[in-house]
Amino acid sequence: MTRGISSIAVYVPRRRLSRRAISEALAWRLQSVGGRGERAYGNWDEDALTMAVEAGRAALGGREAVAGVTFASTTHPFLDRSNSGLVAEALALPAQVTTQDAAGSQRAGTSALMALLEGTAPSTLLVAADRRATQPGSVQELNYGDGAAAVVVDGQAELAEYLGGYSENIDFVDHYRQAGERHDYALEDRWVRTEAWGPFVRRAVAALLAKTSVAAPAITRVVLTAPRATAEPLIRTLGLTNATLVDGLHDRVGDTGVAHPLLMLAGALDEAMPGEVILVIGFGQGIDALLLRVSDSAPQRRTGRVLSGALARGLTDHAYVRFLSHGGALALDWGMRAERDMRTAHSVHYRKRAALNGFVGGRCTACDTVQFPAAPACVNPECRAFAPQTPIRLVDLPATVKTYTEDWLAFTPSPPLVYGNVAFEGGGNAFIEFADVDPGEVSVGAAVMFVFRIKDIDHARGFHRYFWKATLRRS
């Protein structure tokens, strides 16, 4: 049976910090100020899980038929609570989907992808996301980025067909992060380059070509997350005479960790012609190598703007201190209002989880009025019937701003707190927070869409609680 990828999507947070802003802030300890390009970073209310939901939503594109969800990350917000399970509920998938968290290595995404491609599950959503905390002033702070990617793996292979894979496990500690630690501890890059990247990739590619009987010149694109200075010379040693290196996005996004091979693959699949063969390498305590052949149906199944669209939605930012604050590296004073207790009543969350996780409201069976939250009696003043309400997911409904404010008094880690009433097309209203909007941007009547975000952070109990927020539908 043909196995492959039928859909791919990415999510890159809106703000892209200029590396020059980082080096200027640290100029006093550097020999020279420089830094090229920018790195993506999440808002205060984004983590690997929220980014995974956004990428997963886009990859599903409305299809509800997936049988499983795998969520690969080294920065799952929960060590013990199913992250993939919450992603599945946020995507309003049926309770019967299988869920799996994959973790532990930068290779978690490619290894999960290979396992799914070699498996038999009818259709599985794989999401990969990372938001890695970095020590201020570190090389990782410059090089890393936040982001997510998602693919649907199935037997249709509408975008790319799986030709085969090869994998080796090697306890090579180029960097690590022990449980409970915030930051990675990284070893010398020259050692990693010569002792790991070079030999691992050469060995894996040779074995994979032999295994799949694909000739080296057939490969046209290579997804290799190594720094360009490592990757460029390396692929020249592989005999891939027709291959080009897929853009590693260093200048636009940074290294998004577990998500990165899939993010780069999205860029390759935006452009590659049917029949092209793409080599995807995953690296981290070993090596994964996969070969994908672009399907004949790909041109009809793709927009060609999966990655470029996400890149275009970026906003260059020079506020290094905001980056530190949003990433939890700098504890700013937020005043006494920030002391408010954010304890979550989990029994309430459980019984209301369709509303909270999936933004599911109700449609009155007596008058058809859509409402949020669903309630025993209809909110329509002309109805008010104690009639059953059928679940209706509000996430993808068109909506506009009815009222709003920019509140400089309310506590939020990113003032002002913007919130208001939004009206859904076809009825239904919600009082809701806004995400990713700047002062002066919102107006009455503006079109909005909804994104899954951290609602509150309970620092006292170590808990992120999530809900949906409105954000401007930017052209």
Place this chain on the structure above:
Amino acid sequence: MASGIRDKVAIVGMGCSRFGERWNMGADDLMVEAFTEAMADAGVERDRIEAAWLGVFYQEQSTSKSGLPLSMALRLPNVPVTRVENLCATGTEALRGAVYAVASGAVDIALAMGVEKLKDTGFGGLPERAKGTFEDQWQPGFTPPGAFAQLGAAYAARHGLSIDELRRAMAHVSVKSHANALDNPKAHLRTPITSEQVLGAPMVAFPLGVYDCCGVSDGAACAIVTTPEIAASLGKRDHVSVKALQLAPSNGAEMGHASWDGSYTPTTRLAASRAYREAGLTDPASQLGLIEVHDCFSVTELVVMEDLGLSAPGRAPADILNGRYDRDGAIPCQTDGGLKCFGHPVGASGLRMAYEIYTQLLGRAGARQVGAPSLGLSHNLGGIPNRNVASVAIFGLNQF
């Protein structure tokens, strides 16, 4: 067929503490300050009170739960005390309880007390509070100014005003209240301001600047109510009579239904129309001698002028700028400075408004007296515009 509350109950004594940052006063001290004045005014002994209602909103901050804080502060003779809370309509709700008790014939004399001790929070503005175990998980972490600011954006959009035009009218609301408070020795904020200051002030929640927001104050106010017959027996020839007491809480339509556009308060409209009917008012704009409305924020006062039917739809900004609601205007509003400047100790505010109406009807308002009014109205809007409790009370002078 119920006949309503009109003229069944008389207010024979009222008291109001000085409002403000009363750093050295607790809720008990504030209640005693208000009660002492009311007792002297009514000329009745403490032990003639047969039942009492205590209104307090932020129990965590001000007092504690139950009716005990009132019973203990005043050392009442173990008579029933009911604690009520209905957001910013709490004070009016306490009055409603006492008035209904007298009207029912269950008691002859009842006390309504409202109190709030806000300035023990340690920070400016109202205390933070949980909204409930479910709502906290999805509603925005709003503040009162942010929630009321929504009226501004929606009102401007509905009536085709620019925010700047709207803000100029809102500024006049605040300038007027500051001017009125100069003649009120009990008011919290007694400094004149200009429109330029209002418009140039730092933004709290767009489009509300600092001067668009009311004071956060400590204070207490109370009323002693009885039957008209007992009022007469106490020697009160002219007395202030309760003409209407209406309450309209949201049922969720504003927050959850498309029929509301966010530019007005439907509950105020309902409470007002019921109150006008109960009081027998046919032309409130010409009959009301003064009004005290819930000017927690300047924009609230502006939209409420239309909701009370005193300004035509879309006309409130012009009416305000033309001085219609100034102290020397057609319908004097906030003659005591309002929530804006008298202050807003939440549980006390409804009774503080009643106190000003009472004082004016009896001709006791001194430098701020507005002629010889015979009818006055008070209005509260508790909660936030998309989820609120509106109250409208009407008081009149019954002369013999």
